[in-house]
Each structure stands twice: as C-alpha cells, then as structure tokens.
Amino acid sequence: MSDFEFVVPDFSAVRYPVNVVADMLNVSVPSIKKYEKDMALEVERQTTGVQSRRYSLANIFDIAAHRRENGLIKKLARPVTLTVHVKKGGVAKTTLAVNLAIQLSLAGYKTLLIDNDPQGDATSMLGFDPDLSIAELEEMGQPSSRAVERHFGHLFKFGGAFTGHELNDVIKKPFGENGLHLIPSDESLDDLNVALTNANNSDFRFGLLLEHARLGKLPNCNLADYDFVIFDCPPSSTVASRNALVACDYIVTPVRMDRLSVKGLSRLTQSLSVFEEDYNRAPTPIVVPTMFQKSRLRTQRNLAMLMQHFNTRVTDSRLHHSEDYPKAMDEGYPVSLWKGASPAIRNEFRELATEIIQRIMSDVGEK
Template sequence: MNAATEHLDQYTFTDFSKLRFSPKFVAESLQISTQTLKAIEKDNDLTIDRIRGPVGVRSYSLADIFRIAAIRRQNGNTKGLGRQITISTYIPKGGTAKTTTTCNTGILSALAGFKTLIIDNDPQADVSSMLGYDPDQTTEELAELGLPVDRAVEGHLGNLMRLGSTFPPMDLEQVIKKPFGEDGPHLIPAFDSLDDMDMVLRNAQGADFRYSLFIERARQGKVPHCDLSSYDVIIMDNAPSGTMLSRNSLAAADFLLCPIRMDKFSFRALSRLAFKINDMSQDFGRAPEIIAIPTMYIRNRPRIQANLARLSELFPGKVTEQQLFHSEDYSKSLEDGVPLALWKQGSENSLGAFRKVFDEVIDRAKSVLEKSK
C-alpha cells in the first residue's frame, strides 16, 4: 500500500451521484404524495431507474429529485416568493450550527422549487466541505488520490468581486459548483485565501456596503461576469467573527438567520447582535429581518425553557415556533458525508424538525415581502 492509498483510506468522500432514494423519501422531501410523484414522472416523460427484482421499485438519484422539484415550480405547482431574496446566516458566536443551517436551508430551498445559490463567506470553508468540496487539496493532489478533480476549489467570492489586485479575476462559470446537478443548489465556494477579503474590503471605497452593492447589481444582472439574476434565493454562510466580510454580508441581506443554542445561551452575544442590527438600521436606513432559530433544544429542561423565554423577549415575534432538537443525527449524517436534508435515516426530531423550521422561514419571508409591497 503506497502513501496515496493510505491517505485515500482516511479520506471522507461521498459520491452524491451514486446515492439512491425511495419514492417515499422523495415524496416526503417534495411534500407531495407518492401518487403525485408518479404522475409527474408520467406527465413529463421522466425515466427513473428501478431496483432489480420482481416488483422493480423506482430508485431516484439526487439529480432526479431536484429535477422534479424544478418541474413542479415551472408548472406552477409551487408558489414563488414574488422577488429574489438574500439570506445571511450569522451569529457572533461559534458552534451554533450556522453552517448546518445554511447548507440544509439551501438544499430545502431547492427542493421547494426555488433556484438557489449558496455563498460561502467563511475562509474555513465548512459549507463548501459539507457540500462535497475540498478547500485544502489541489486538482493535482486529488488526481493523485484517484478522486474527482472537480472537488477542488479554485475560486471564490474575492475572484468575482474583482476589487484591487489581490485575487485574479474570474467569471462565475469558473467558480460555481453544482454538487447535485443543474437543478440543485449551486455554490460559490471558499478556501483560506478568502481571509484576505477583510483587508481588500477595508481598502475599498464604501467598505461597509461594497459587497451589498455587488450582490444587488449581480441580482439585477448588471454584472456581466457574475449574473445572479436567475436565482430566487441567495443564502450566505459567515464566520462568527465580526470581519468586514460578515458585516458586508449583513448589509447585503434581506433576512438574517440566527441559529441560537439553547443549551449554551449567550445573552451577551445576542445583545451585541441586536445593537449591531440597530446601528445598521441607523447607518444605512435598512437592516435585515431577523429570524431566530432555537437549536440544541431539549424538552422539559427548566434552564432551556428559561433561555427560550429570554430569546423571545430579546427578539419578540422573530423566533421560530419550531425548535431544532438536540440529536445525534446531525453528527451521524456528517460522518456519512451527507447533509441532513438528504440523509435517509433522518428522524422526525431532526429532519422533520428542520423541514418545519424551513417552512416557517419561507412563510415569514413571504409575509414580510407581502407587507413591503
């Protein structure tokens, strides 16, 4: 066994193209019946693989699932949002499930029929890794390991914004990743050099809102090399530190997802966030709508119930009714290299709860957009 083989044995790699799912899981993911699922396949002449056997049960790939979600949207079976929205996931504290929230919200958004883009704003590139990419290996190193070279990350947001000369300019087609095919969520990945964006933004004119202006122009199709006008939902993952990139991300967002641990509640961190949003409203005349998500929730624990009550007092009317429960499913799905939203073993307390939270987020977004008309 050579060194490359030994390394490969320790390398976590999930080939998403080989994952297969039952009609029941697909129907639940799309929130339709198995009969409706079968009718969609027939009406659109979709060819679905079948498991060999006397019955020949249908077996769906991820590309199949996201394709059906896109067809439902095209046929008007799922309602749109009315306009594009940008979501930022942020809380000034680590270990609160920000990346998990971003990744799974992005996947569920695509399953709901929204064309979705995930932007990794964190130099640690955790959401890029969760979606199957390796920010630490070059294409040559991956080839040596016998792994797909398209798992390498060679461009990020800095290459697309084209501020100064720190990063070589790249087009969206050179940077974008599509882990589950064309109809699944797309990704602008990250790797460690994104850390230099803090200095780049500080040196730029209009440093606090330069990213916001870029995203807004790209959403309108006014950035030829980075046209984001086709996306319904853009969701950004951020580092917990108060970097210029994170601050810019908040300024760019319509909605701010805040996953907040109930077992390690930090009133000080939440107070800082509330002050930051208030300052942003005063400085820029706008601020993202907060949607707070209680995580690591355990029923019938007085301390956790007290923390939930304090959270609701700090952000009245902005806390999801559904909590994300403490569950081993999150770590187990990561061990399998599959995001929870696509993990077949997910339970009602993990996957079921996350689906309900996502539905609340979308309903909240639609309500806010309707009021703003």
C-alpha cells in the same frame, strides 16, 4: 485524522426509494409517479429482488423544478438575501445554512449558497475540499471536481488580485442544475478581506455586486434567476461578514438554549440599532432555537429569556438535539439528504424553511 480518512460520498451515485423522495418533497407517492410520467423522467430501476424505482438527487431536484414551472409553489415578488451569522461558534450555524439552502431548493426555489467563511465548512459539507489541490485529490484517487479553485471574491473586479471571473468558473452544482448552487470557499478568501479593507465603499461591495448582478448589469455574473442568496458567515467579525450583513434582507441567527448563547444574542438588538445608524438600514432578524431539549428546565428558562428580547422574531420551529446530525456528518451528508435520518429531523428543517418562506412572503409579497 487526515483528510483521506473522512468519508466523502459521491452525491451523483446515491439513490433514494420513492417513499423517501415523497417525504423529502412533502408530496404523496402517487404525485411523484405522476410528475415522473409528466416529465418523461428517466429513473433508475432496481432489477434484483423486488423491482422498484431508485431516484438520484438530480431527479429529486428536477421534480422540485417541475413543480415550480407548473405553478405549484408561490413565487416571491423579488429576490431575497439571507445571511446566517452569529458571533458564537458551536451553535449549528453552518448546518443551518446548508440544510436551509437544501430545503429551499427542495421547495422549488432557486437558491445560491455563498460560503463566506475561509474555513470552508459549508463547502466541505457539500462534498468539496477547500484544503487539497487537484493534483493532491487525484493522487488520493478522488475526483478533481472536488477541488476549490475560486471563491466569491473572484467575481469582483477591483485590486490586482480580483479581475472578475465568469460565474460558471466559480460556481459548483453538487446536485445537478436544479439543486442548490454553491459558491465555495477556501483559506484564500482571507485575501478578499484584505482587498475590501482597502477598497472604496468597502462595506457595500457585496450589496452592489448583488444588485447589479440581479439586474443583469454584470456580464460575468448574472444572478437574476435566483430567488434566494444565502451567505454562510464565520462567527468572527470580518469585512466580508460586515458586507454580507449590509447586503442582506434578513439575518438568520441560530442560538443554542444555554445561558451564554442566549445572553450573547441579547446584544444583537443593540448591535442592529448601531448598524441602522451606521448604514441607514438593518436586516430583519430571524432567530432559530437549535439543539433544543424540551424536557430540560433550563431550555424552557432560556427560551423564555430569548422570547423576551426577540418575541415574534423567534421561529416557532425548533431544531432539536439529535444524534442524526453527527451520524450524517460522519457519512458525509447534510442531514436533510441523509437516508438514515429520522423523518422527524428532516421534517424539522422542512418546517423551518416553510416558516421562513411564509415570513418573507408576508413581508415582500408574491408574484
């Protein structure tokens, strides 16, 4: 199947009824209407049939930001970096990274998702095309804004190819200013791996950039406003993946409930011990069971094995096997934003995000 046969939604044109918006934000319908009035928010009205409000994604994330500004969410004492990583494919890693970033944004947290995988799956999931140029997109009748011209490496200043572009020239905002922000990726991100290999302190470059950018020390890249930075890494071990692990506070690891996935994850404990010896620090693991099928005996058996190795690091939230995921993907939506998703599936991601926030809040505190 060629690229032009894939469904690519226009996120700016999709509209949601008020009950779905209330469900996405985990508040009541009267609360939505109150926020709308308090904000003097302009919301589209359906004029045919039964008159009703229709909210854009920008509207929804604007309401989330309004809740934050009015003290309706707890704020972290400091910014936090998460790296979604596991050395195995097919475990819903990118699905977890993208939907977690969306849910954190819906909860009112300013979130930056960095696609750290040259395949650019997170980039594609959010409506951008890492494989086609502006000219190719325009020839196909697609907006040029879907093109990816720069990636995370372009924020750096080292080597001949990296001269420190402005953050605004790199970043994408698929759901408006108050939605999650994305630093996209394409296959040229491999050039960053080559450059990092030859750089001084090669494993610490991401961490140094984040530290300086959060303190406002980089004129081209101010990241001071973000509560969460999330790296979505490839399943392979690259210099860029190692950088993301060194830079992060928490490693979020999805694992399917099958024998090989659980057995492979059991090696993570040993890997983190070696990691701590090498770098004098180690990220805290958060292990997320995915594609969960409670009724299957082997699922319970593998979960017990997982708990044996990681115990309290395994989330109480499970992401169950559901046809909603491929259906949402076929229509070009992350499942958290797909109108056809069952409330139960949307709720699973919201509960997971809430649990992760609570775990982090207990570690770092709140303002």
